[in-house]
Amino acid sequence: MREHGQPITTPGLVIPDPVNYDIGREKVVETDSDLRTEEMLINMGPQHPSTHGVLRVMLRTDGELILEATPHIGYLHRCAEKIGENVQYHQFVPYTDRFDYLAAMNNNLAYAMAVEKLAGIEAPKRAQYIRVIVAELNRIASHLVMFGTYGLDMGAFTPFIYGFRERELILDLFEAACGARLTYSYVTIGGVREDLPEGWVRKAGEFLDYFQPKIKEYNDLLSYNQIFIKRTANVGVIPADRAIAYGLSGPVLRGSGVKWDLRKATPDLVYDQLEFDICVGEGRMGQVGDSWDRYFVRILEMVQSARIVRQALAKLPSGDYRAKVPRLLKPPPGEVYYETENPRGQLGFYIVSDGSPVPYRLKARGPSFCNLSILNEVAKDCLLGDIPAILGSIDVVMGEVDR
Amino acid sequence: MATDIAGKHPHAVVAPDAWRAAAEFLRDDPELKFDYLRAVSGVDYPKESKLVSVYDLISTAYRHTFAVKVETPRENPHIPSVAGVWPTAEWHEREAYDLLGIVYDGHPNLTRILLPEDWQGHPLRKDYVFPKEYNGIPCASTVNP
Numbered sequence: 001m002r003e004h005g006q007p008i009t010t011p012g013l014v015i016p017d018p019v020n021y022d023i024g025r026e027k028v029v030e031t032d033s034d035l036r037t038e039e040m041l042i043n044m045g046p047q048h049p050s051t052h053g054v055l056r057v058m059l060r061t062d063g064e065l066i067l068e069a070t071p072h073i074g075y076l077h078r079c080a081e082k083i084g085e086n087v088q089y090h091q092f093v094p095y096t097d098r099f100d101y102l103a104a105m106n107n108n109l110a111y112a113m114a115v116e117k118l119a120g121i122e123a124p125k126r127a128q129y130i131r132v133i134v135a136e137l138n139r140i141a142s143h144l145v146m147f148g149t150y151g152l153d154m155g156a157f158t159p160f161i162y163g164f165r166e167r168e169l170i171l172d173l174f175e176a177a178c179g180a181r182l183t184y185s186y187v188t189i190g191g192v193r194e195d196l197p198e199g200w201v202r203k204a205g206e207f208l209d210y211f212q213p214k215i216k217e218y219n220d221l222l223s224y225n226q227i228f229i230k231r232t233a234n235v236g237v238i239p240a241d242r243a244i245a246y247g248l249s250g251p252v253l254r255g256s257g258v259k260w261d262l263r264k265a266t267p268d269l270v271y272d273q274l275e276f277d278i279c280v281g282e283g284r285m286g287q288v289g290d291s292w293d294r295y296f297v298r299i300l301e302m303v304q305s306a307r308i309v310r311q312a313l314a315k316l317p318s319g320d321y322r323a324k325v326p327r328l329l330k331p332p333p334g335e336v337y338y339e340t341e342n343p344r345g346q347l348g349f350y351i352v353s354d355g356s357p358v359p360y361r362l363k364a365r366g367p368s369f370c371n372l373s374i375l376n377e378v379a380k381d382c383l384l385g386d387i388p389a390i391l392g393s394i395d396v397v398m399g400e401v402d403r
Numbered sequence: 404m405a406t407d408i409a410g411k412h413p414h415a416v417v418a419p420d421a422w423r424a425a426a427e428f429l430r431d432d433p434e435l436k437f438d439y440l441r442a443v444s445g446v447d448y449p450k451e452s453k454l455v456s457v458y459d460l461i462s463t464a465y466r467h468t469f470a471v472k473v474e475t476p477r478e479n480p481h482i483p484s485v486a487g488v489w490p491t492a493e494w495h496e497r498e499a500y501d502l503l504g505i506v507y508d509g510h511p512n513l514t515r516i517l518l519p520e521d522w523q524g525h526p527l528r529k530d531y532v533f534p535k536e537y538n539g540i541p542c543a544s545t546v547n548p
Contacts, residue, residue, distance in 0.1 A: 247491030
């Protein structure tokens with residue numbers, strides 16, 4: 001046993017002379033066998049800044065290299081589908097707010113459209129335009145959060161402040177329309193809950209005037225930032241065929257160069273009367289389908305959404321904002337599957353009705369759930385430090401993954 | 404086995420034995436090209452004593468949609484997995500297994516996905532009884548009945 005105060009000596013260890021030690025000179029070390037490294041299991045989460053919620057990823061690594069990334073989900077499971085089987089059709093609208101809580105308008109919309117199709121209700125023209133306006137504004141707000149938090153993930157704090165500055169104005173508009181800033185329940189079965197207040201259209205126009213020049217700021221600040229590009233370009237490349245096979249949707253699918261958007265593919269509401277382009281990843285900073293492409297698709301989509309809102313505001317007709325829907329809605333027996341394009345991809349509802357006021361089965365297909373399922377395939381052979389870049393670019397909202 | 408084309412949800416009912424081959428046909432046939440699986444939804448029909456797995460498909464090339472239902476007896480529910488045909492199905496089938504107890508044969512990793520590994524029962528079955536407690540934690544229904 002070593003006595004106290006005695007120096008530790010290891011046989012064979014040569015301590016270099018601090019004076020004559022050549023710093024910076026590369027030496028080739030010859031060894032008898034290849035350097036053996038042990039595989040290591042790293043537990044990332046459930047509380048981790050870049051998981052944006054409660055997500056646990058088990059990483060099997062060899063040094064810095066990732067061999068396997070297994071997501072463990074369910075921490076935010078609130079039995080939404082079971083609740084759906086126990087409440088009436090109108091009562092489920094607020095629960096959809098809590099799916100993708102950054103895009104509650106779009107969730108309401110997807111659910112309302114599914115029930116309308118099931119019950120054979122059509123929303124009036126004005127309601128359809130209002131729905132497009134709020135859905136696209138919510139898309140901008142949601143992409144702004146992604147822009148901000150992705151900056152945070154990559155070590156830049158300012159984009160977060162910039163993104164939330166503009167998002168705040170959209171939330172103000174929503175608050176004026178429905179009173180809530182996060183969980184709106186504004187789009188309901190048959191139309192929207194209330195008509196837009198006086199002066200709202202003018203205010204929304206003013207917001208667009210203010211917002212549209214800001215896109216350049218975002219690009220100067222983050223999109224074309226060299227450090228940001230180095231961290232995201234060529235990282236986590238998803239080829240187009242794998243993206244389709246895994247059922248990815250939204251900016252994650254379009255980032256891989258797939259020109260697929262439900263607003264164009266199967267247009268609902270009044271999207272066929274409005275002009276806009278589908279934005280796809282082009283591999284401008286690296287390969288098509290890398291993290292930078294997925295990020296930049298969202299920036300481009302904000303421009304398109306602003307364009308849609310401007311047209312819809314100009315075309316907004318007068319008339320009813322809500323169809324007459326019975327308070328106790330009893331859709332005829334049958335079933336329907338309906339999907340709409342959410343900021344994060346396709347949100348689908350499969351509803352089975354047995355003619356009673358309560359759905360027999362209500363299944364929600366969350367885009368984040370499908371988008372996250374490709375993580376293992378993308379993260380394989382990436383470096384440990386790339387995981388936040390990949391996860392952030394997929395941009396999952398755990399409320400929707402776990403439902 | 405049966406088809407419903409006229410309704411709001413056009414679908415065909417396929418026998419479990421034929422499902423794997425039918426799935427490959429739906430994906431690869433040049434006139435169908437259902438390359439995108441949108442969702443797998445399990446439904447419980449205790450009156451008819453069956454569990455149904457519903458596959459909603461869309462073709463990104465032709466933009467047409469279709470659905471397939473695979474029915475299986477409630478007591479011994481087995482359906483071949485199509486995770487090898489559409490990788491989307493991997494997580495969706497795990498969800499249906501977790502919440503409804505449908506066993507997908509040939510699935511690479513059929514484990515619970517949303518609920519804890521030691522959870523008892525499958526909550527989306529119509530005859531599911533809510534537990535009084537979970538590992539010593541009282542459940543909401545017993546705290547505030």
